[in-house]
Amino acid sequence: MANTETSLKEALTAIDGAIGAALVDYSSGMALGIAGGGKDLDLAVAAAGNTDVVRAKVRTMEMLGLNDEIEDILITLGGQYHLIRLLKGRGTGGLFLYLALDKGRSNLAMARHQLKKIEAELEV
Structure with a gap:
């Protein structure tokens, strides 16, 4: 298990x-x-x-009666990806990991995979 500081530093170093x-x-x-x-x-x-953004999506899902969970939210800009990953698990309700990526130097699929791994190891 990793603390917040370690997990965020890992995100910066491990995710291209x-x-x-x-x-x-x-x-x-x-x-x-x-x-x-x-x-x-x-x-x-x-x-x-x-x-x-997260609050709006949660409200919209409630209004639509969707019985599901948000895994992540992707915002694509001209030169960046912004990835929002809602945390699941005991004691993590109401928290999300936010990751900004340089679009030209990143692999979105790998970033999502690595962020999921970081989430699993994070101890809040």
């Missing part, structure tokens, strides 16, 4: 093209941990903004 990662509480919009980012990617702002 990763430029930033965060663990976010979507009930408050607060980032519980941040790795990477910089002047071109403010992860605290991204965490808060993507909280709205």
